[in-house]
Every structure is written in structure tokens, then in C-alpha cells.
Amino acid sequence: MLDQIRIVMIQTTHPGNIGAVARAMKNMGLNDLCIVSPKRFPDPEADARASGATDILESARVVASLDEALEDCHFVVGTSARGRHIPWPITSPREMASVAASLQPGKRMAILFGREDRGLTNDELHRCHHHVHIPTNPDFSSLNVAAAVQVIAYELRVASIESASVTAPQWGTDWDIDLADAREVELMFEHLEKTLVQVEFLDPNNPRQLMTRLRRLFLRSVPDKVEINVMRGFLTAINKTVASFSSKQTLSNDQHPPSDKEKPHV
Ligand code: SAH
Numbered sequence: 576m577l578d579q580i581r582i583v584m585i586q587t588t589h590p591g592n593i594g595a596v597a598r599a600m601k602n603m604g605l606n607d608l609c610i611v612s613p614k615r616f617p618d619p620e621a622d623a624r625a626s627g628a629t630d631i632l633e634s635a636r637v638v639a640s641l642d643e644a645l646e647d648c649h650f651v652v653g654t655s656a657r658g659r660h661i662p663w664p665i666t667s668p669r670e671m672a673s674v675a676a677s678l679q680p681g682k683r684m685a686i687l688f689g690r691e692d693r694g695l696t697n698d699e700l701h702r703c704h705h706h707v708h709i710p711t712n713p714d715f716s717s718l719n720v721a722a723a724v725q726v727i728a729y730e731l732r733v734a735s736i737e738s739a740s741v742t743a744p745q746w747g748t749d750w751d752i753d754l755a756d757a758r759e760v761e762l763m764f765e766h767l768e769k770t771l772v773q774v775e776f777l778d779p780n781n782p783r784q785l786m787t788r789l790r791r792l793f794l795r796s797v798p799d800k801v802e803i804n805v806m807r808g809f810l811t812a813i814n815k816t817v818a819s820f821s822s823k824q825t826l827s828n829d830q831h832p833p834s835d836k837e838k839p840h841v
Pocket of ligand 1: 692
């Protein structure tokens with residue numbers, strides 16, 4: 576199970592923190608580290624703080640975007656020191672670890688850790704199925720990023736030891752279809768957004784929180800591949816119907832151009 580977990584650090588500023596994360600990971604038996612656009616890495620300070628976990632640093636992948644970091648991931652969790660404007664399903668580190676322990680074999684979970692000064696952006700948090708908050712003193716809630724990785728990694732280790740004897744399937748039953756991966760889910764959201772603009776339900780000049788709320792709705796259900804395909808088929812059917820409807824409209828408008836009297840008031 577620990578091999579199914581990817582730790583993703585986003586735009587980390589201090590290389591020492593990356594080294595400390597590698598150490599925390601190796602202590603707890605995690606090995607998949609991905610770093611998105613770090614300020615300084617590789618760096619001697621990272622090696623020093625890793626104190627012997629340099630193999631994790633050497634095999635760490637450095638990528639330029641979150642999309643690359645989430646490649647092959649089916650479940651995405653964002654860690655956050657504070658609540659956000661639009662609340663998202665929040666789990667404790669322990670609950671998150673039990674979800675990880677019940678992942679289907681071959682499926683991967685990514686856990687995102689934010690910048691030292693600003694944490695994760697809203698867009699990054701809106702890519703996640705769940706958010707995890709480590710219960711801290713509400714008046715002083717922000718942990719050092721490597722300390723946060725340590726707590727999460729410890730819970731994963733405990734859950735992996737416990738799940739070695741009992742493996743409860745996710746949702747209490749064996750699922751018939753593979754979970755959709757992060758890329759498939761993202762393409763569905765792009766398609767949904769375009770379709771909502773096409774049917775004029777979403778105003779691109781004033782999108783408000785519509786896509787955020789729809790993301791939350793879909794991500795709450797952790798869709799599988801067939802469910803995502805059904806959504807894509809449904810959206811394509813809408814696209815075709817709207818396109819053929821508007822080409823018929825254009826034809827009839829061409830034949831009978833509306834007089835000034837018939838034009839809608841705008
Ligand atoms: N000032 C930032 C905190 C950044 S701490 C903010 O308010 O968001 C750097 C990172 O450590 C966070 O992005 C998160 O990944 C992790 N972290 C720190 N404290 C945490 C907590 N209490 N629960 C979960 N993650 C936490």
C-alpha cells in the first residue's frame with residue numbers, strides 16, 4: 576500500500592524542507608516523491624537534511640506542472656492548515672490513511688503539500704477529492720511542511736500495518752470498474768465547462784463559483800472510468816444537438832433575415 580502513495584510538494588522554497596520530507600518519507604516506508612517547480616533543487620542543504628535518505632531525493636521527479644505530478648493518480652488529497660472560502664470534504668489524517676489502505680491494487684493516491692508561505696492555491700485544492708487537515712491549535716495551525724509530511728506519513732504507515740491483516744474494500748464492496756485517473760477527470764471538467772458555455776449556462780466573463788461547485792459535486796463521488804465516459808458521451812450529445820440546432824437557426828435566418836422589428840431587444 577505504501578508504494579501506491581505519491582507525495583507531491585508544490586513550489587517549495589527551502590531545499591532543507593525537501594530533504595526533511597525525504598527523511599520523513601523513508602522513515603515511514605514511502606518512496607514516491609514528486610516536486611513541482613521547486614525554487615532550489617537539487618541542493619546541498621536538501622542532502623544534509625535528508626540525513627541518509629538521499630536515495631529518495633535522487634529518485635524524486637521534478638516536474639513543471641501539477642498535471643504532470645498527477646499523472647497515473649486516481650485519488651488526490653490536498654493538505655491544508657486552514658479552511659477555505661468554499662468548504663470541501665475534509666478528512667482527518669487517520670481517515671485519509673484508511674482510504675489509502677482500501678485503494679484498489681495498482682491505483683495511486685497523490686497527497687499535495689503547499690508552499691511554505693501560502694500553502695496550496697484554490698485551483699490546486701479544487702483538483703482534490705478530499706482535503707486533509709491535521710488537527711492543530713486553531714490559534715497556531717500551520718505546521719512546517721516537512722512536519723506535516725511526517726504526521727501524514729506516520730498515519731499511512733500505521734494504516735498499512737493494520738491493513739496487512741484486514742483489507743476492507745472501498746465503499747464496503749468490491750468495485751466493478753477502475754477509478755478514473757486525474758487526467759480523465761480533468762478532461763471531463765474541461766468538456767463540461769465548454770458545454771456550459773455553449774448552452775449559455777456559464778458566462779465566461781462572469782463565471783462566479785459555478786465550476787468550483789460542480790468540481791466539488793463530481794469529486795465527492797470519486798467517479799470511475801465508465802461514469803466519466805458516460806458524462807463525456809452525454810456532453811458530446813449536447814454539443815451535437817446544440818450545433819445542429821444553431822446551424823438550422825442560421826439557415827432559416829439566412830432565408831428570412833429578421834426585420835428590425837423582429838430583432839430581440841438587447
Ligand atoms: N500559511 C500557509 C501554510 C503553509 S504550511 C497557509 O495558511 O496555508 C505549508 C504546507 O504544510 C501546507 O500547504 C500544507 O501542505 C502543510 N500543512 C501545514 N499545516 C498543516 C495542517 N495543520 N494540516 C495539514 N497540512 C498542513
